[in-house]
Structures are given as structure tokens and as C-alpha cells.
Amino acid sequence: MDFQLFIVSFAAVFVSELGDKSQLAAIALGGSSSSPKAVFLGTCAALLLASGLSVLLGESTALFLPEKIVKGVAAIGFGLLAVRLLWPDDEAES
DSSP, rough: OHHHHHHHHHHHHHHTTTTSSHHHHHHHHHOOOSOOHHHHHHHHHHHHHHHHHHHHHHHHHHHHSSSHHHHHHHHHHHHHHHHHHSSSOHHOOO
């Protein structure tokens, strides 16, 4: 196993998951539940399933598309999202 890749993957997912909606939902469920262990196991299982599907999708995409194209499409997508976030929302100003 590539230990460096493991650490990078762990760090990327850990940091990206901090403070997101799924963590807030887990906090709310854990605080209002009589079984926080079940909430913990459920949220872990959901994250594992979502991550597993992402890895499988990425692996199958890599079989058909060159890495350069995938990175280019991702860069364009993130760029468009960034521009959209900076662009003022006309409806919110009304």
C-alpha cells in the first residue's frame, strides 16, 4: 500500500468534511439520540459508501479518459464555480 497516498487521501477528506452539512447533521442526530454509537456507525458507513463510489467512479473514468483531460475538466468546473460565487445574485439584491 502507498502510505503517502493514504495520508494525502485521509487529510484531504478529513479537512474537506470539517464543518460541512453532514457533520452538522451528525452533531444534531448525536445530540438528540439515545444511541450516539448508532449515529457514529451510520455516519461512518455513509462516508465509506460515498467515498467508495467516488473511488470506483474515478478508477473507471481513468480507464477511458486521459488524466490531463480529467484534470482540465475539473479545473474548468472549479473555475466556473468560483466565478459564480463571486458574481452577485440579482434576485438577492431585490
